[in-house]
Amino acid sequence: MSPKKDRLSIAALGGVHEIGKNMYIVQYNDDLIVIDCGSKFPDETLPGIDVIIPDISYLLENQGLIRGLIVTHGHEDHIGAIPYVIKQLNMPIYATRLTLGLIRAKLKEHGLLGSTKLHEIDSNSTLVLGAIPIRFFSTNHSIPDCLGIAFHTPQGVVVHTGDFKFDLTPVNAQYADIHKMAEIGKNGVLALLSESTNAERPGFTPSERIVGEHIEEAFKKAEGKIFLATFASNVHRVQQVIDAAEKTDRKLILLGRSMINVVEIASSLGYLRMPHGMLLEPDDCNRYAPHELVILCTGSQGEPMAALARLASGTHRQIYVAPGDTVILASSPIPGNERNVGRIVDNLFERKAKVIYGSGTVTGMHVSGHASQEELKLMLTLMKPKYFIPIHGEYRMLHQHRQLAEAVGVEPSRIFIVNNGDVVDIIGSTARQERKIQNGNTLVDGLGIGDVGQIVLRDRKVLSEDGILILVVSIAKSDGKVISGPDVISRGFVYVRESEGLMEEVQRIALTTITRLQEANTTQMNEYKQTLKDTIGKFLFTHTKRRPMIIPIMIQI
Amino acid sequence: MSPKKDRLSIAALGGVHEIGKNMYIVQYNDDLIVIDCGSKFPDETLPGIDVIIPDISYLLENQGLIRGLIVTHGHEDHIGAIPYVIKQLNMPIYATRLTLGLIRAKLKEHGLLGSTKLHEIDSNSTLVLGAIPIRFFSTNHSIPDCLGIAFHTPQGVVVHTGDFKFDLTPVNAQYADIHKMAEIGKNGVLALLSESTNAERPGFTPSERIVGEHIEEAFKKAEGKIFLATFASNVHRVQQVIDAAEKTDRKLILLGRSMINVVEIASSLGYLRMPHGMLLEPDDCNRYAPHELVILCTGSQGEPMAALARLASGTHRQIYVAPGDTVILASSPIPGNERNVGRIVDNLFERKAKVIYGSGTVTGMHVSGHASQEELKLMLTLMKPKYFIPIHGEYRMLHQHRQLAEAVGVEPSRIFIVNNGDVVDIIGSTARQERKIQNGNTLVDGLGIGDVGQIVLRDRKVLSEDGILILVVSIAKSDGKVISGPDVISRGFVYVRESEGLMEEVQRIALTTITRLQEANTTQMNEYKQTLKDTIGKFLFTHTKRRPMIIPIMIQI
Structure with a gap:
């Protein structure tokens, strides 16, 4: 194979010009590697849709080239599409232990666990997929066990950061591999794909540890029961809740399916340290005094069916919020x-609870899991990439990330803001964005994909x-x-x-219209239908x- | 009339436990006065609804007692329901000049201008409606000409603040009547109704003037055209845009129906000072260099049909955003x-514009029109009310406002958090909340109220x-x-x-179901329909x- 013909291609099938649905590909000649396989939730323009996943036509067409799926971490926007995709396209999955634990639960639910090849990796793994040696580095984020990826292609190194922040005082000593990142950068990075979620936010995202300090402080002040709602997947925050409960001699009750699942998976894999006997069942609640209890629950984003909403409305079967109880929303409401x-x-206020809510910046009960501008600049500085492709974000975030890259010295002509499906081809030492591959939103509604x-x-x-109006007429085949x-x-x-009068008027108009068409010797049923539609539509719009x-x-008949 | 039988009643027909749809009543024996007549916009739970107005059944039942409608200011949540209400219930309207100007435009649009009695008042007016002398005081807000109201009932003074903030350096010298408020408070206030919109926000809301400073600074830096989007009704901000345009030698173009309307009304009534020759028509745009133009437009909240959205998507007929133009969103996005x-x-970024956007606190391009906690405490301190009823806000805001009132010394048992329809009756010197009057949301959809x-x-x-599935069968009357x-x-x-297969299966199931029912000698059409619904519903749910x-x-047949 002549090096002149070598082609390295990078593209997003989801995750740019949007938040969520992350899926990227790195292809070197005939070896194609998929990164992440995420879903996103529909907005109000997609009524009835359950979830959105990437269109994988390109992958199906190039099935023979796919060497595997590497998953950077266990959030829905990175793993949520896996069961739907794996059903159509079986490929080996590479991920860290916790990420695999969460993927396994999903595959099990869809009956796909037995048929999928899962490979556990960690930040020290070296992998060779096809002709591409791959190394990894640990990052900090709002879930443990996150990876950045370095593809050591013969043409140069491509780095994909996954989601990250730099938390220099991480919970459970999960430090980011900053020295490894420096080493990768020092040896030369051809192209960097770095996440842009917080590219609009100045400064440096605070450490998760400050949330722990605020939680402990609030627990010490609280007199009745304590309810704390947060994302179940934020294992480090869950650990800090456990620690604060231990320090204030409280037992722990978990509410909400995803909270129970994640705590179970994370505990069994060694990511959570829970004192023996701390965990109670919801029904045990009545055997303890209010000041001996912490209830850790889902629903911090106001999800109407989650535990917190049921507690607030008083419709939870087992546990209620009493006057004087403390409720902490350890979250910032997502727009x-x-x-x-x-x-x-x-x-909750109507139940006379004390409620700690609002922006995490004000309450101290939430910090972001994503890098702010100074951290993005730090990543760019560490990696010193020749080419830069901002990923994970709406256009305005990618745009702001580009400006950060320019500020730290990346050549503007070497920055590519791509849309889903745009391919950056690197041939020789030159990158070009000219091709497009199929991409889009695949809508999942019930069992339909x-x-x-x-x-x-x-x-x-x-x-x-405006609803629907159905008009039923039967006419004789013989004479119409x-x-x-x-x-x-x-x-x-x-x-x-x-509206009886209105409906009678519609009937009258329909009859007149049909008679008129019959007198004009119309025989085409479609013409009847179209005329009825138009006439009645016009009448209804005028009157309503x-x-x-x-x-x-x-x-x- | 013996003073023992005197009854003073205060109630909300809209505006508490919600944002918007403001309507309050103050009734002293047989004199009923209505305050404000606002609308609110529906959320996603009310598909197809255009606007929500208060249920006015109580007013219709007590039509003979109504002495008039006093409107505190010209925002939609205070005047939006007027045309719908006036159609059913004609009452004289009292408001300041600008507020009346905006009401007049609404009445005209609905063909009600000739039939409605409008009375212009100002902060120095004294009015006697029925047995109630009424005085007013100026307040600051995000629209000029706002009033607070003092009802001097024989039983004591009831104060309604309307919307307010304390802007000590207001634009156009529209100072709040702080001395008059102090005098009213000194002479004794029986009950205070004060707005709660920003009761969750600590501190003191900044002056509108700082927005003017930021606008001027941005105008001085800008090189191409300048686009600035803000609420049309914020006449003071519009004035500051005009002032900055004048200082930087730019002409002004207005885009958006409400912007054109409000500027016309406000100019003709003397609330806007515009240099002669500054205002251009959109078509004049091409005769000027980009650096000579400011385009002031609607759509700062992202409204998809407003001017800014059309400019951003490049679908505006007359004007386009060019690379290097500056676009200022003088707003904070409402949740x-x-x-x-x-x-x-x-x-806008894709058009290579410079965009100033995001929270007004960060950009300096927007300040709230509502009092923050320190200002709410100032109002409470000035008025020293015996009874306090927080109004204008969701429950959490009313709750926070109650805590502020307690903090400045209002007796907790004398604070009433009411829901719409709850009546606070003051008989003798004692207030009680026991009665409820009819209230609710009246939904406006097209012409239907x-x-x-x-x-x-x-x-x-x-x-x-999930859509609709219609099944049509005709059967013989004779043998079924x-x-x-x-x-x-x-x-x-x-x-x-x-889904042809699915539809064929539905047909097959329907036929089987009908045959089965016929064999069971079923004759009731309703039983056929219900069984078909159940059977097909179950089948479709299982398969989709x-x-x-x-x-x-x-x-x-």
Whole structure:
């Protein structure tokens, strides 16, 4: 193989120009490696959709080249698509112990555990996939056991940071491999893919340890029960809650399926240190005084079905919030969730609880897991990449990250802001962004993967705003005379009992329209339907300023 | 009339346990005065609804007692319901000049201007409505000409603050009547109703003037065109944009219907001072160099149809954002709007504009119009009320405001946190909260006021998530045999072309079900329909994990 023909290609199938759904590929000639396989949650423009995953057409077409999937860490936006993807495309998965534990739980739920090859790695592993030797480095983030990846391709080193921050005083001594990063950078990095989530945020993200200090302080002050809600996957924070409970002689109760799952997985794999006898079952609650209890639960983002929402509304089966209890929301509301969080805080205040809520910056009860601008500049400085591709973020974040890269001396023409599907090809020593590969959102709705498309979504939108009006008429095949109907059925349009006159008017118009068409010797059913749709649609809009979906059903008998 | 029988009643018909839809009543014996008549916007739980207004049943029942509507200021959450309410309940309206100007525009749009009595007042007016002398005091807020109200009932003074902050260096010298407030408080306030919007925020809200300083600084630095988006009703900010444009020798173009309307109303009434010849039409844009132009526009909250969104996406007919232009979002995104604002910023960065965006606290381009905790304490201290009712806010804000009141010495038992419809009756010198009057959300959808209820909304929700499946069968009256169908029509459920097998299966199940019922000699059409619904619903859920609305249509011929 002549070195001139060697091609190194880098692309995102998800994760740029968006938050979530992370999936990247690094391909060197005929060896293709996939990085992460994440999902994201739909917004209000995708009614009824459960989850969004990357379109993997490109991977299916190049199945023979895929050497494996490396997963940087165990968050949903990096592992959430795995069961859906693995069903269509079986590939070996490489990840650290905790990440694998979380992936295993997912695969088990989908009945895929037996058929998937899982390989445990750690930051000291060296892996060779196809022709590509791969090394790793530990990073800090809001879940333990995170990896950055260095692909030592014959053409040069490609570094993918995963999600990271620099926490110089990490919980459980999970230090980042800063010396290894320096070494990789010193030896020369051809291309760096670095995460951009907090690229708009000045400064340096505080250490998770300060959250522990605030938790301990609040626990010491609290008199009744303590409820603390946080992301289940934030194992370090869970550890700090355990530590504070131990120091204040409180027992621990877990509420919420994901909290119970994660604590179980993390404990069994050695990522959590829990004193013997500390963990109680919810039903044990009544055997202890309020000041002897900490309830650690899910729902810190106001999720309406999670434990905290049920506690706040008083609908939890086993445990209730009493006057004087302390409730801590160890989170900052993610944009879009403020209303739900606010409703919970309202309910908790109505129960006369003391509530610690709001921005983590103010309460000290939450810090981000992502690098702020100074840390991003530190990563760029350590790696000194020839080419830079900001990843993980909306366009404005990638844009801000580019400006940070320029500020620390990366040549502007060597920075590529790519969209999903854009390929950066490095041939010889020159990088070009010219090609595009298939990419997109695959929508998961119930058991359907990708069967809900634009037409279905557009219909759902119309239906949700103005409802539907169904008109049923049966006419004789022989002479076209109306045999029954027109009958009108509406749903989600107007309250029918109050709109009888309107419905009668619709029937009258339908009948007139049909008669008129018959007199014009119209025989095409489609013409009847279209005319009825138009005429009734116009009438309804004039009288209600609403545009329900109109479905004329003509039955020829 | 014996003073023992005198009753003073205070209630909210909208505005507590919520943000927006403000409407309060003060009633002394047979004189009822309404304060504000606002609307609010629906959230995602109310699909298709345009606007929410208060349920005014209580006012309609007591029409004979109503002496008038006093409006504190011209924001939508205080005037938005006026046209809908006035259509059903004509009452004289009292408001300041600018507020009346904005109300007049609304009434005109609804063809109600001729039939409504409008009375201009100012902070020096004294009014007697029924047996109640009324005085006013100026306050600062994010719109000029705001009033607080003092009702001098024979039983004591009731003060309603309206929205306010204390801006000690206001734009256009619109000072708050702090001495008058002190005098009212010194003479004794029986009950204070004070706004709570920012009761969660520590400190003192900065003066609007600092925004002017930041605007001027940014204008001086800018090289190309300048776009600045802000709330149209913030006349003081608009004035500061005009001032900065004048200082930097730029002309002004207005984009967005509400911006054009408000500037026209405010200018004609003397609330805006614009240099002659400064205002251009959008089409004049090409006759000037970029550095000679400021475009002041709507859409600072990311509203998808507003001017800024169209500029960002490049779909504005007359003006475009060029590389190097400066775009200032003089706003802080309101919770729920971050995604839309983010999308606009992404688009502007893709156009290579310089964008100033994010929290107003960081950019200096926005300050709140509402009192923070120290100002709320100042108002409470000035008024020294016997009874205190926090208004304008979600429960958590009312709760925080109560704690502030307790901190400055209001007796806890004399603080009433009321919900909409709760009445505080003051008889003799004792206040009690025991009665409730009718209240609620009246939903406006197109031309319908209040005709969309829970059933319609529930249907819209089901339709939006999983769509609809319509099954049409015609059967013979004589022997119950199927004449045509079953035919299946679906919308918003699955993409039909890919689900033919599923639809055929539904037809098969329907036919089997009908046959089975016929064999059991079932004659009730409702039983056929219910059984078809259940059977097909169960089948579809098993095979798709979706629950579309199922409408069986049985036609007997």
